[in-house]
């Protein structure tokens with residue numbers, strides 16, 4: 001795994017964060033050292049997908065990056081006739097994802113598509129994963145994306161939604177943000193790296209509160225929405241379509 005040192009040196013100007021070749025190259029290290037509990041979330045996606053994947057249905061990994069969720073679904077799902085569609089609009093990510101999937105030649109067929117997830121028609125879906133991806137979609141478009149997902153899902157299918165979240169209460173916000181920074185420092189990132197990355201993400205990653213996420217999921221039709229994982233300001237929800 002290549003070490004992420006993209007923000008190690010002082011930059012004259014910090015540009016907006018993009019999922020390009022440089023990021024894709026170090027992404028595994030970056031996400032593991034930046035998202036507390038990331039490995040546990042990936043394992044949890046394996047457990048949930050094994051439980052909820054339906055025979056002869058589709059599973060979607062939307063914003064798949066290097067394919068961590070795709071690979072764990074492929075490893076854990078034991079139903080027949082399942083296939084996985086993995087989508088990302090970063091060519092650098094899609095190419096690496098395809099290579100990772102080839103290396104792991106397990107049974108379930110996987111189609112990797114380079115496309116904006118907002119243009120993907122979801123069909124016959126029993127499991128849909130949005131693992132730290134909705135936060136990169138313009139807030140005004142999030143509802144349409146979730147509605148498209150909901151409409152393409154089968155009854156008793158699930159959406160797994162993981163996000164970095166915001167807090168309205170200023171004390172709670174400070175506690176979570178400070179603790180996340182302490183986590184990153186313990187992972188070996190310097191104050192400069194943390195601050196330059198924060199600037200790069202400022203206009204790109206727009207977090208919302210847990211309440212806003214729950215409200216929107218209910219608005220598009222999900223009746224059961226349960227948080228199943230939280231570590232500081234990172235959360236994962238499971239939403240069931242009845």
Ligand SMILES: C[S@@+](CC[C@H](N)C(=O)[O-])C[C@H]1O[C@@H](n2cnc3c(N)ncnc32)[C@H](O)[C@@H]1O
Nearest residue numbers: 019063064065068088089090116117131132136
């Ligand atoms: C934080 S990463 C997701 C990590 C990945 N799901 C995982 O579990 O390892 C966000 C990914 O979403 C992709 N992405 C962001 N907006 C997208 C869009 N509109 N359509 C497709 N992919 C998108 C990015 O290219 C990036 O690979």
